[in-house]
Amino acid sequence: MSEITHRTKTRKVKVGNLTIGGTNEVIIQSMTTTKTRDVEATVAQIHRLEDAGCQMVRVACPTMEDALAIPDIKRQIHIPLVVDIHFNYKLALKAIEGGADKIRINPGNIGKQENVEAVVRAAKDKHIPIRIGVNAGSLEKHILDKYGYPTADGMVESALHHIKILEDLDFHDIIVSLKASNINLAVEAYEKAARAFDYPLHLGITESGTKFSGSIKSAAGLGILLHEGIGNTMRISLSADPVEEIKVCRELLKTFGLTNAATLISCPTCGRIQIDLIKIANQVEEYIDHINAPIKVSVLGCAVNGPGEAREADIGIAGGRGEGLLFRHGEVLRKVPEDRMVEELKIEIDKLAEAYFAK
Numbered sequence: 001m002s003e004i005t006h007r008t009k010t011r012k013v014k015v016g017n018l019t020i021g022g023t024n025e026v027i028i029q030s031m032t033t034t035k036t037r038d039v040e041a042t043v044a045q046i047h048r049l050e051d052a053g054c055q056m057v058r059v060a061c062p063t064m065e066d067a068l069a070i071p072d073i074k075r076q077i078h079i080p081l082v083v084d085i086h087f088n089y090k091l092a093l094k095a096i097e098g099g100a101d102k103i104r105i106n107p108g109n110i111g112k113q114e115n116v117e118a119v120v121r122a123a124k125d126k127h128i129p130i131r132i133g134v135n136a137g138s139l140e141k142h143i144l145d146k147y148g149y150p151t152a153d154g155m156v157e158s159a160l161h162h163i164k165i166l167e168d169l170d171f172h173d174i175i176v177s178l179k180a181s182n183i184n185l186a187v188e189a190y191e192k193a194a195r196a197f198d199y200p201l202h203l204g205i206t207e208s209g210t211k212f213s214g215s216i217k218s219a220a221g222l223g224i225l226l227h228e229g230i231g232n233t234m235r236i237s238l239s240a241d242p243v244e245e246i247k248v249c250r251e252l253l254k255t256f257g258l259t260n261a262a263t264l265i266s267c268p269t270c271g272r273i274q275i276d277l278i279k280i281a282n283q284v285e286e287y288i289d290h291i292n293a294p295i296k297v298s299v300l301g302c303a304v305n306g307p308g309e310a311r312e313a314d315i316g317i318a319g320g321r322g323e324g325l326l327f328r329h330g331e332v333l334r335k336v337p338e339d340r341m342v343e344e345l346k347i348e349i350d351k352l353a354e355a356y357f358a359k
């Protein structure tokens with residue numbers, strides 16, 4: 001199998017103030033669950049998403065009333081706005097006119113050539129990209145007829161079909177997604193797409209499930225792709241509050257060292273434990289959630305693995321009987337009583353974060 005270093009080799013596409021692709025970071029996305037035409041509710045949800053770390057947000061646009069709400073929403077938010085349209089070119093034109101930073105529409109589904117041309121012309125005039133969203137559940141009839149059922153080859157062929165329509169109109173600000181709820185199918189489709197073209201890829205496992213099962217399923221599938229260097233933007237689709245999608249996305253990117261964020265290493269505890277480690281680990285995790293510096297924090301129950309793990313961490317604690325040893329870069333700093341552990345760790349974490357930002 002040939003090597004894929006896709007993330008660094010994709011084209012760069014601008015979406016608002018973000019650049020997607022090239023060597024840029026993987027951008028965290030989510031989608032609102034409100035009626036887009038309900039501006040107040042939609043803006044409130046987007047603000048919650050922004051606070052959680054969402055970098056780009058998509059809204060559904062099934063009616064003209066929704067499209068007409070775009071300028072109002074746009075004025076009140078701080079991250080690029082993607083408008084999701086199916087089939088109706090008039091909605092696409094209205095969304096672009098209203099200030100959408102990107103639209104998601106499949107050009108092969110718009111209809112007449114003149115309608116496709118109108119949308120592409122409008123997107124070009126406003127310098128906004130188009131995301132082609134291939135979904136295993138809604139492949140074109142000619143592709144299903146050819147392959148019999150949704151396959152990775154069929155999904156890539158569908159993407160190439162839509163890409164060609166845009167390229168023929170000299171439009172190249174394209175981002176592509178190839179979503180499926182079957183992980184093996186989605187992974188294979190993204191891998192094949194990464195070899196077939198160099199447009200940035202938006203990753204997602206569609207209809208992945210509820211907060212718990214969907215997070216595991218998404219992390220399993222998207223983890224493979226991120227490890228292979230594939231993916232420029234990402235959404236974790238959950239049947240849950242979309243803020244949960246952002247938390248999972250951030251955690252997944254942290255796991256691969258693909259975002260500047262503090263990470264926690266904590267032990268599962270065992271019969272050797274002499275402190276309330278689970279409570280301490282949860283408190284520390286909550287504290288570091290918004291620290292955008294690559295600091296590794298370890299919270300371990302005892303000294304069996306403590307010093308070894310602490311060497312790998314930037315700051316850590318190894319528990320003992322009602323107390324613990326505080327380590328920094330593998331060196332013991334001091335002994336701290338159990339009831340001071342979290343506070344002392346916070347002090348040291350803050351110092352490391354300050355030093356990182358002062359660099």
Ligand code: SF4
Nearest residue numbers: 267269270301302304
């Ligand atoms: Fe058990 Fe200590 Fe390992 Fe935690 S670090 S699991 S307490 S041996």
